[in-house]
Amino acid sequence: MIDLNFKQRFPDFELDIQAQVPSSGITAIFGRSGAGKTSIINAISGLKNPDSGSISINQRVLFDSQQAINLAIEKRDIGYVFQESRLFPHYKVKGNLLYGVKNQAYLGKSELPRNFNQVVDLLGLSELLDRYPADLSGGEKQRCAIARALLSEPKVLLMDEPLASLDLPRKKEVMPFLESLAQEIQIPILYVTHSLDEILHLADHMLLMDSGRVVDSGDIERMWASSAFKPWHDEADLSTIFKGVIKQHHQRYALTYVEIAPSCGVWMSGIDANVDESVRIRIHASDVSLTLSKSTDTSIRNILPAQVIELAPVTDPALPVSICLAIGESEVEHYLWANITAWAYEDLQLEIGQKVYAQIKGVKMTNKDMAIRK
Numbered sequence: 001m002i003d004l005n006f007k008q009r010f011p012d013f014e015l016d017i018q019a020q021v022p023s024s025g026i027t028a029i030f031g032r033s034g035a036g037k038t039s040i041i042n043a044i045s046g047l048k049n050p051d052s053g054s055i056s057i058n059q060r061v062l063f064d065s066q067q068a069i070n071l072a073i074e075k076r077d078i079g080y081v082f083q084e085s086r087l088f089p090h091y092k093v094k095g096n097l098l099y100g101v102k103n104q105a106y107l108g109k110s111e112l113p114r115n116f117n118q119v120v121d122l123l124g125l126s127e128l129l130d131r132y133p134a135d136l137s138g139g140e141k142q143r144c145a146i147a148r149a150l151l152s153e154p155k156v157l158l159m160d161e162p163l164a165s166l167d168l169p170r171k172k173e174v175m176p177f178l179e180s181l182a183q184e185i186q187i188p189i190l191y192v193t194h195s196l197d198e199i200l201h202l203a204d205h206m207l208l209m210d211s212g213r214v215v216d217s218g219d220i221e222r223m224w225a226s227s228a229f230k231p232w233h234d235e236a237d238l239s240t241i242f243k244g245v246i247k248q249h250h251q252r253y254a255l256t257y258v259e260i261a262p263s264c265g266v267w268m269s270g271i272d273a274n275v276d277e278s279v280r281i282r283i284h285a286s287d288v289s290l291t292l293s294k295s296t297d298t299s300i301r302n303i304l305p306a307q308v309i310e311l312a313p314v315t316d317p318a319l320p321v322s323i324c325l326a327i328g329e330s331e332v333e334h335y336l337w338a339n340i341t342a343w344a345y346e347d348l349q350l351e352i353g354q355k356v357y358a359q360i361k362g363v364k365m366t367n368k369d370m371a372i373r374k
């Protein structure tokens, strides 16, 4: 667990952070520009010191103002990847990679660090080792920067918008490497981003920031469905994501049944993975319609009993109304967003607590789960 509990004052801004970050998986730090995202990771890395409070990683204290502990940057065992790759132009890729290696002095001239080949393979760099940074694409440079950070064998990897400086094709090139990184390496990654797409494909958890504070945090599925996060969804593209488990493949049709909550699942296009494997799926609110009684004569296969838990008043009859539903039978609540027309909303006279049926037309897998399919 990474424990963050500190304050830091700037002339026009105060950071007041209280949060716990799980010690595995990717935690996205998300929020509007100026919310304090970079300031959090600067404090963890030791680039800037808080005024008061404490920071620890798996109970190892990096900073504690009361105990006067403030570990030097190089003693914190932290890997940092910035927006730009910051490679040394006069070193080839291999030289850049070895630059961050700890105890380099103890390695013989021809000796490589023990994780060198694994990291080079993971980031797809084996063909590039003899090139200079000037001869690399933006995406290749960033892959090199990530590998360099990993070769220092950090206990935590901090990534500050690592794809922000890349154009769309380069982003698409680097994303699969980040996806497999998330699966392969066992250290926590804190990932600052503005991109919903990156969160959807990479993150397991999220810290949502506003005005220097963490306003909510938790598993990505809960955070994605939360009301605090709703303003971040594109109005026309509200969706819910679920961590699902493959339960069966249809013997006749190319369909797979994925359980998304206890006693609750959906049929979707056949997934090329084994029963019991985990997948992340996304259901667009515009693909969810509601009925008050269960239809039996419909072409829609996915009909889930649900309960209305959040309603918004109609503000503009021309716009769809978003309705949050609870589904599944468990103590942990699983949410599903539905968008229906204002006309249907007023016709159905929905109320909080009302039992309804959610009919789901399309269910999509996110790329993150394509990476799980190995």
Ligand SMILES: Nc1ncnc2c1ncn2[C@@H]1O[C@H](COP(=O)(O)OP(=O)(O)OP(=O)(O)O)[C@@H](O)[C@H]1O
Pocket (backbone or CB within 6 Å): 010, 011, 012, 013, 031, 032, 033, 034, 035, 036, 037, 038, 039, 040
């Ligand atoms: N050294 C500093 N001196 C004064 N103000 C600072 C300093 N560093 C950060 N700030 C202020 O703290 C606030 C948070 O900055 P920070 O860079 O952490 O935000 P951010 O969420 O990462 O923003 P962005 O998404 O635009 O990178 C901003 O208002 C910024 O101007």
